[in-house]
Amino acid sequence: MSIVIRGGTVTNADRQFRADVVIAGEKIHAVAPDAEAPAGARVIDASGAFVIPGGIDPHTHMELPFMGTVASEDFFSGTSAGVAGGTTMIIDFVIPAPQESLLGAYKKWRGWAEKAAADYSFHVAVTWWDDSVKADMGTLTQQHGVNSFKHFMAYKNAIMVDDDVLISSFMRARELGALCTVHAENGELVFRLQQEVFNKGITGPEGHPLSRPPEVEGEAANRAIRIAEVLGVPLYVVHTSCIDAMEAIARARSEGQRVFGEVLAQHLVIDDSVYQNTDWDKAAAHVMSPPFRSKEHQAALWKGLQGGVLHTTATDHCCFCTPQKRAGFGDFRKIPNGTGGIEDRMSVLWHHGVGQGRLTPSEFVAITSTNTAKIFNLHPRKGVIAPGSDADVVIWDPTKTRTISVKTHHQNVDTNIYEGMSVTGNAAVTISRGKVVWENNQLKTEKGAGKYIDRPCFPDYWTAQERRNAATAPTGVKR
Ligand code: URQ
Ligand code: ZN
Ligand code: ZN
Numbered sequence: 001m002s003i004v005i006r007g008g009t010v011t012n013a014d015r016q017f018r019a020d021v022v023i024a025g026e027k028i029h030a031v032a033p034d035a036e037a038p039a040g041a042r043v044i045d046a047s048g049a050f051v052i053p054g055g056i057d058p059h060t061h062m063e064l065p066f067m068g069t070v071a072s073e074d075f076f077s078g079t080s081a082g083v084a085g086g087t088t089m090i091i092d093f094v095i096p097a098p099q100e101s102l103l104g105a106y107k108k109w110r111g112w113a114e115k116a117a118a119d120y121s122f123h124v125a126v127t128w129w130d131d132s133v134k135a136d137m138g139t140l141t142q143q144h145g146v147n148s149f150k151h152f153m154a155y156k157n158a159i160m161v162d163d164d165v166l167i168s169s170f171m172r173a174r175e176l177g178a179l180c181t182v183h184a185e186n187g188e189l190v191f192r193l194q195q196e197v198f199n200k201g202i203t204g205p206e207g208h209p210l211s212r213p214p215e216v217e218g219e220a221a222n223r224a225i226r227i228a229e230v231l232g233v234p235l236y237v238v239h240t241s242c243i244d245a246m247e248a249i250a251r252a253r254s255e256g257q258r259v260f261g262e263v264l265a266q267h268l269v270i271d272d273s274v275y276q277n278t279d280w281d282k283a284a285a286h287v288m289s290p291p292f293r294s295k296e297h298q299a300a301l302w303k304g305l306q307g308g309v310l311h312t313t314a315t316d317h318c319c320f321c322t323p324q325k326r327a328g329f330g331d332f333r334k335i336p337n338g339t340g341g342i343e344d345r346m347s348v349l350w351h352h353g354v355g356q357g358r359l360t361p362s363e364f365v366a367i368t369s370t371n372t373a374k375i376f377n378l379h380p381r382k383g384v385i386a387p388g389s390d391a392d393v394v395i396w397d398p399t400k401t402r403t404i405s406v407k408t409h410h411q412n413v414d415t416n417i418y419e420g421m422s423v424t425g426n427a428a429v430t431i432s433r434g435k436v437v438w439e440n441n442q443l444k445t446e447k448g449a450g451k452y453i454d455r456p457c458f459p460d461y462w463t464a465q466e467r468r469n470a471a472t473a474p475t476g477v478k479r
Pocket of ligand 2: 183238239289290
């Protein structure tokens with residue numbers, strides 16, 4: 001199957017230019033003005049639109065077993081909703097239970113993901129430690145294309161790890177040339193503050209943000225960054241939600257430490273007033289961690305994104321329907337943490353980013369696709385419109401407007417955190433692996449069409465990092 005996209009403005013992270021895009025099979029074949037169309041090719045007119053690399057969401061949790069239930073979005077419905085919004089690849093998470101084999105958990109998640117409609121890859125969480133975990137990390141990097149390991153510093157008595165495990169895992173990642181990522185909240189503080197808030201008689205969703213103030217995130221972000229600095233490993237901080245955490249990243253980067261920051265689209269546009277909603281279900285629908293913050297944090301996060309302190313955008317798509325959230329009725333500590341958003345991430349970022357003059361179209365491409373591809377070693381296979389790259393292509397209509405609503409979204413969840421938000425800038429056509437999967441507001445996805453994408457490690461890159469650290473301080477601690 002061949003497709004020729006004519007008349008559009010190709011928009012990569014580095015530049016925009018007028019060119020046709022020729023797709024042959026699953027790859028981009030040519031990007032050139034007046035390109036010759038292969039015989040029988042379908043021609044798609046992209047006049048007035050941008051032709052952008054498919055979005056990559058580096059943080060999703062499809063059908064995650066969590067807090068006594070299972071996320072309502074599965075790999076087929078979630079990746080389908082993604083392509084409706086212009087996202088053609090996800091990096092999801094394998095999250096072993098403590099004492100569960102990492103390799104065994106990985107194989108389980110691979111089975112669940114076979115139904116995916118678009119491409120996917122996995123970070124693997126290190127939720128406990130012994131020699132078998134160390135060995136499995138090696139097997140996963142060397143035989144299964146995993147190059148990133150996640151560490152939850154929150155969720156005490158569940159998947160939280162302490163500094164001892166962080167250090168063991170970071171050291172192992174350094175040997176392997178794998179990237180460490182963290183959910184940075186001080187889980188011990190959260191646990192005690194939850195008890196304190198609950199014992200004061202605050203049992204509703206309004207108690208959730210009170211037990212996880214920005215300082216709790218800032219402390220953990222700084223601690224993980226300092227541990228990474230001493231050990232000489234790069235670090236990726238997921239869902240950075242507040243000034244406190246962003247300042248820790250900015251300080252480290254200003255001293256040349258390789259730290260990357262991720263921000264969720266929802267943390268950029270929704271504030272903590274949602275927890276004051278007197279409708280319990282509406283407030284509980286917004287219970288996620290880190291929680292939504294006061295308005296001053298949104299402004300700072302946008303500046304972080306514009307100024308290069310934050311590099312990628314994600315959704316942390318982890319859906320729980322209202323009956324599931326009600327498990328926490330009377331005790332906010334039991335409300336399953338998570339919100340959706342994979343379908344709306346790119347439109348929300350275009351409308352509030354490019355539409356408000358905060359981002360150029362190329363910067364939009366960088367933060368929704370290219371930076372993630374580069375950080376997680378997917379580039380140039382993903383994240384760029386170029387000959388030889390995968391044919392994950394979106395015809396982005398900057399004039400197309402829609403109102404976000406649970407009534408019309410394709411996500412398998414009965415609420416939408418952006419309910420009622422009008423967004424201008426939407427995917428008109430989404431092409432995944434060379435096939436049109438979204439056009440005329442219709443999904444054309446197939447179960448199993450998505451493929452697992454290997455992500456090789458970066459040994460050379462880490463060696464350079466270690467050499468640099470060793471050169472600056474005999475003790476290995478950079479000064
Ligand atoms: O913490 C996460 O990233 C997972 C468990 C999703 N839930 C959430 O509240 N962010
Ligand atoms: Zn998290
Ligand atoms: Zn998450």
